[in-house]
Amino acid sequence: MIKIMFVCHGNICRSPMAEYVMKQLVANAQQTSNFQITSAATSQDEISTSGLGNPMDPRAMAQLNDFDVPFKSHHAVQFTKADYDQYDWLICMDEANFLDMNCITGGDPAHKEYKLLAFTDNPQDIEDPWYTGDFKTALLAIKRGCEAFYQYLLTHTDAGKE
Numbered sequence: 001m002i003k004i005m006f007v008c009h010g011n012i013c014r015s016p017m018a019e020y021v022m023k024q025l026v027a028n029a030q031q032t033s034n035f036q037i038t039s040a041a042t043s044q045d046e047i048s049t050s051g052l053g054n055p056m057d058p059r060a061m062a063q064l065n066d067f068d069v070p071f072k073s074h075h076a077v078q079f080t081k082a083d084y085d086q087y088d089w090l091i092c093m094d095e096a097n098f099l100d101m102n103c104i105t106g107g108d109p110a111h112k113e114y115k116l117l118a119f120t121d122n123p124q125d126i127e128d129p130w131y132t133g134d135f136k137t138a139l140l141a142i143k144r145g146c147e148a149f150y151q152y153l154l155t156h157t158d159a160g161k162e
Contacts, residue, residue, distance in 0.1 A: 002157060003036040005083055006116070007092040007101050011041030011076035012057045013130050014093040017139055018116060020064055020071040021146045029150075040079035042092075042100035047076050057130065063139040081105055084112065091116050091149065093142075094125035116145035119152045 004022065008015035019039040026035045041047065046054040053076030064071050083090065084105040090113045092098050098115055102108055117123050126145070129138040 001034055001036055002089070002153060003087045004038075004089045004091060005079070005087040006037075006039040007042060007079050007090060008039070008094075008097055009041060009043050009100075009128060010046040010054075010130065011039055011079075012046050012054055012074075013060045013135070014126055014128065014138055014142060015039035015041070016056045016071070016074045017060050017064060017069075018091070018093070018142045018146055019074075020069050021139075021143050022150065024069050025146055025150045039074075040077050040083065042079050042097055042104065044078060047078055053077050057135075059129065059133075059135045060139075063135045066136075067139060067143070079104055084108075084110075088112060089114070094128070116149065117141065119148040120144055 006015040006018040006022070016039050019037055022037050023032075026032050026037070056071070056074040061071065079101060081104055090101060092101050092113070092115055094115065098113065101113055105113070115123065115125065117126060126138055126141045127134070129135040132138075
């Protein structure tokens with residue numbers, strides 16, 4: 001089983017969109033049983049002191065709906081150092097997320113930490129739509145990144161091989 005965690009700043013926009021886009025990709029390929037896919041935040045900005053995370057941003061949900069990407073109820077969760085050992089791939093959205101993730105994990109000796117668009121021919125950051133307001137552009141970049149990442153997994157791992 002390939003275990004993937006998508007990571008962004010608050011876990012209410014980009015990383016849950018990536019989680020559900022990737023889940024759709026593997027479901028369409030009938031590979032759901034071969035993957036565990038989730039998402040988390042590098043910050044506690046969207047998580048209350050009681051530990052309850054805020055739900056996914058309604059604008060992110062609207063874009064997922066517009067692109068027919070199924071999703072379920074989602075609440076922000078905190079990325080932790082323990083996640084490093086639990087997941088095979090830790091995929092973030094931008095350089096700030098990458099640095100924050102690396103600080104939390106204390107380094108990346110197994111080379112599990114990547115920016116999502118590193119798997120494309122245009123390895124740029126995915127801007128945070130919470131600040132830009134451009135959720136469509138973010139989702140299109142996430143879709144492109146997830147498709148490239150999935151293709152990478154198919155050619156570089158045992159993904160999709162029965």
